[in-house]
Amino acid sequence: MKVEFTIEGPPVGKARPRVTRRVTYTPAKTSHYEDLVRYAATSNFTGFFEKGSPLDVKIIAYFEVPKSYTKKRRINCLAGLELPTKKPDIDNIAKIVMDGMNPKTRRNKQLHKMVKVMRGVYQDDQQVTYLTVKKRYAERARVEVRVKEDEGR
Template sequence: MRVNFTIEGPPVGKARPRVTRKVTYTPKKTSQYEDLVRYTAINSFDGCFDHDEPVDVRIVAYFPIPKSWSKKRRQLCLINKELPIKRPDIDNVSKIIMDGMNPKMKRNKQLHRMVEVMRGIYHDDKQVTTLVVKKRYAERPRVEVRIKRDMGD
């Protein structure tokens, strides 16, 4: 079983939760991007990985090349001689993608527990046993994700 999908647009990193006196919440940009990841992943894959199935995830985040850079420097970016060392951090990119592939949960106040609102690719990101994340430059910014069952080495 294998899933490939692409999220168009520049990569977004997972932001920290915000805390007020009364409530803790996820910033709107983060939750919207997680929903975009979930929607794209579900439309690329009809099933779901089993609870006990180990998963291998590969993520490549392609960042836009700054317009102010020279043609020579742009060419170096396209052949991967110059790599992006800018924000968002690679771990925040991987967190938002992996959390976006989890099912969307909401608290049901009547039942006093969390209920699934929208299914995900897997049941929880604890199933991920292999994770490879790369940052690259490209003319078309995007995030490419490949998920498959981890067979071990």
């Protein structure tokens, strides 16, 4: 079983949770992007990777070439000779995409437990045993993701 999907728009990194005197919350930009990832993943995939099955995940984040670059530098970027060394960090891109593929849950106060609100691709991202993340330049910004069962190396 395998799922491939694309998240259109510039890559976003996972932000740190914010803490106030009363609550700890996830910033809105992070939670909206996780919802976008979840929607893109589940709209292309009707199945579900069961808990216990090891997964292989490949994430490629494509950034637009900055307008300020010269024509020669732009060609080098698109040819893969120059790579993006800018924010967001590669580990934060991986975290937001992998958390976005988890099922969305909310706390039900009457039942005193977490309830699944929206399905995900897998039960939990702890199932991922092999992860590849790359940052590249392209004509349009996007993030391409591929998830498949890991056969072992």
